[in-house]
Amino acid sequence: xxxxxxxxxxxxxxxxxxxxxxxxxxxxxxxxxxxxxxxxxxxxxxxxxxxxxxxxxxxxxxxxxxxxxxxxxxxxxxxxxxxxxxxxxxxxxxxxxxxxxxxxxxxxxxxxxxxxxxxxxxxxxxxxxxxxxxxxxxxxxxxxxxxxxxxxxxxxxxxxxxxxxxxxxxxxxxxxxxxxxxxxxxxxxxxxxxxxxxxxxxxxxxxxxxxxxxxxxxxxxxxxxxxxxxxxxxxxxxxxxxxxxxxxxxxxxxxxxxxxxxxxxxxxxxxxxxxxxxxxxxxxxxxxxxxxxxxxxxxxxxxxxxxxxxxxxxxxxxxxxxxxxxxxxx
Numbered sequence: 001x002x003x004x005x006x007x008x009x010x011x012x013x014x015x016x017x018x019x020x021x022x023x024x025x026x027x028x029x030x031x032x033x034x035x036x037x038x039x040x041x042x043x044x045x046x047x048x049x050x051x052x053x054x055x056x057x058x059x060x061x062x063x064x065x066x067x068x069x070x071x072x073x074x075x076x077x078x079x080x081x082x083x084x085x086x087x088x089x090x091x092x093x094x095x096x097x098x099x100x101x102x103x104x105x106x107x108x109x110x111x112x113x114x115x116x117x118x119x120x121x122x123x124x125x126x127x128x129x130x131x132x133x134x135x136x137x138x139x140x141x142x143x144x145x146x147x148x149x150x151x152x153x154x155x156x157x158x159x160x161x162x163x164x165x166x167x168x169x170x171x172x173x174x175x176x177x178x179x180x181x182x183x184x185x186x187x188x189x190x191x192x193x194x195x196x197x198x199x200x201x202x203x204x205x206x207x208x209x210x211x212x213x214x215x216x217x218x219x220x221x222x223x224x225x226x227x228x229x230x231x232x233x234x235x236x237x238x239x240x241x242x243x244x245x246x247x248x249x250x251x252x253x254x255x256x257x258x259x260x261x262x263x264x265x266x267x268x269x270x271x272x273x274x275x276x277x278x279x280x281x282x283x284x285x286x287x288x289x290x291x292x293x294x295x296x297x298x299x300x301x302x303x304x305x306x307x308x309x310x311x312x313x314x315x316x317x318x319x320x321x322x323x324x325x326x327x328x329x330x
Contacts, residue, residue: 003029018093046304054237106184211306218242
């Protein structure tokens with residue numbers, strides 16, 4: 001079980017892919033804490049349907065994915081075959097190898113494993129971007145990304161690619177050299193990985209643009225299949241994986257982070273995150289007010305309806321939801 005998805009293993013992966021099913025839940029997680037106290041009604045089905053929609057779009061463009069289909073009434077179906085929104089997806093499973101102290105094991109693996117990276121694309125630098133905080137602390141410089149300056153509100157001429165760890169207790173950002181070193185990829189595979197994220201970014205940008213949304217940034221996870229072909233895995237193109245905006249207003253999980261950043265609980269997270277036992281030390285997060293919870297629920301549902309072009313949920317138009325949330329949250 002993950003903090004927001006459950007996994008049912010139907011066939012274990014070995015040298016060849018296994019088969020499993022994701023159950024997308026209404027749980028949510030922020031700041032690497034794990035499961036938060038509330039459930040957001042409809043979120044699991046919305047994320048499942050959006051992710052399936054994007055997996056099928058990627059496949060149409062010749063990009064390999066681990067997606068097999070959606071599960072409705074126990075049967076595996078394509079997106080256009082299901083009668084309504086479902087929260088279950090069948091997928092190919094690869095090995096998830098936890099690094100023991102160092103990452104040398106990844107250089108020995110032949111294939112069929114999760115690359116231990118989150119690959120991030122950035123089309124703009126919105127307020128609150130982690131990249132701004134890292135520049136402020138002197139951890140990176142604009143020149144590291146081929147730019148003379150990076151500041152809040154910038155729209156980039158071409159996307160920049162960033163990397164973080166995937167399989168550590170708390171994710172940490174990596175230089176391109178560090179990312180390549182820990183991934184176990186060859187020079188050509190690493191270049192292909194960077195090209196892949198740009199292609200995925202372009203497809204997401206195109207699709208959400210039809211719904212009047214701007215694709216600010218996002219992340220993907222990638223595996224190598226048994227023949228060492230790159231394969232997009234996990235979930236893709238959702239408001240949990242990406243940061244979207246509409247008329248300058250956040251349309252993503254970032255809204256939940258923004259809400260919690262105003263709490264005393266978050267101040268403890270800032271101080272203690274990364275220390276041993278930090279989750280117990282910060283204590284239970286506060287619950288969301290009912291109006292915020294309902295507004296975020298409507299946001300996920302309306303986002304799904306408008307991006308996939310199908311009314312899967314009884315929800316207002318996304319513009320209306322955004323307008324309401326502006327009043328509630330700002």
